[in-house]
Amino acid sequence: MLGRHIVRAMKTVRTAGLAAAGKKEGGASLMTWVNSETGPKTTHFWGPIANWGFVIAGLNDTLTKEPDTISPKMTGVLCMYSALFMRFAWVISPRNYILFACHVSNECVQLNQMRRWATWRYAQDPEEDPVLQIQESGKDK
Amino acid sequence: GSLRTKLVHFWHHPAGPKTIHFWAPSWKWALVLAGIADLNRPAEDVSLPQSTALAATGVIWARYATQIIPVNYNLLAVNIFVGITGIYQLQKKIRWMQQNK
Numbered sequence: 421m422l423g424r425h426i427v428r429a430m431k432t433v434r435t436a437g438l439a440a441a442g443k444k445e446g447g448a449s450l451m452t453w454v455n456s457e458t459g460p461k462t463t464h465f466w467g468p469i470a471n472w473g474f475v476i477a478g479l480n481d482t483l484t485k486e487p488d489t490i491s492p493k494m495t496g497v498l499c500m501y502s503a504l505f506m507r508f509a510w511v512i513s514p515r516n517y518i519l520f521a522c523h524v525s526n527e528c529v530q531l532n533q534m535r536r537w538a539t540w541r542y543a544q545d546p547e548e549d550p551v552l553q554i555q556e557s558g559k560d561k
Numbered sequence: 562g563s564l565r566t567k568l569v570h571f572w573h574h575p576a577g578p579k580t581i582h583f584w585a586p587s588w589k590w591a592l593v594l595a596g597i598a599d600l601n602r603p604a605e606d607v608s609l610p611q612s613t614a615l616a617a618t619g620v621i622w623a624r625y626a627t628q629i630i631p632v633n634y635n636l637l638a639v640n641i642f643v644g645i646t647g648i649y650q651l652q653k654k655i656r657w658m659q660q661n662k
Contacts, residue, residue: 463624463625463628466621467621467622467625470617470618470621470622471618473610473613473614473617473618474611474614474615474618476610476614477608477610477611477613477614478611480610481608481610481611485608489606489608491595491599491602491606493595493598493599494592494595494596494599494611496595497591497592497594497595498592500588500591501588501589501591501592504581504584504585504588505585507581507585508581508582508585511581512582
């Protein structure tokens with residue numbers, strides 16, 4: 421509540437100052453964004469920013485963790501999750517580009533994690549590698 | 562308002578099962594189930610960044626669900642659970658890290 425009063429006071433001072441100096445609202449584009457309905461004063465901004473935590477966590481795991489610690493269930497679910505939410509972010513009103521970018525990135529990160537896990541998993545027991553099975557059965561023909 | 566009328570209304574709803582507004586938040590429940598399935602994994606395998614991210618996103622989006630119009634109770638509920646499982650895994654990992662310094 422106090423914040424709102426502070427912001428209003430700052431706006432008044434700024435407008436008055438600019439008018440006194442005979443200047444127009446030149447730096448309007450930054451303040452326009454700051455005050456917009458999807459700007460940093462709203463949950464439409466901070467929710468997606470929080471979701472980038474997923475992406476950073478995923479990248480960290482990709483670069484520092486061994487594939488045997490990857491959970492295929494969670495990774496698979498996250499692949500589907502980001503695929504759905506990419507579309508969601510695109511069609512909601514207002515369209516949320518930060519959320520969209522976040523889920524596109526997370527999709528890439530999670531698919532790569534899935535690849536890392538699957539490569540490790542089938543290196544453990546080549547008998548169970550489905551790709552190898554197909555190749556083997558192809559050779560007999 | 563018979564059951565049939567309600568089902569037809571639900572099917573054609575702008576946020577109903579023909580739309581992403583339904584499926585995207587509903588799929589988030591799979592995230593909760595995957596999280597619950599992962600609860601049995603040993604603490605050393607728990608990803609500290611991932612559980613922190615899940616805990617934070619759960620809490621933030623739970624609040625978000627109460628601030629939008631109309632309030633989305635499905636989204637609120639699912640994010641509360643995401644937050645709880647994330648926080649549980651996080652504290653499990655932190656305790657393990659304390660014990661294994």
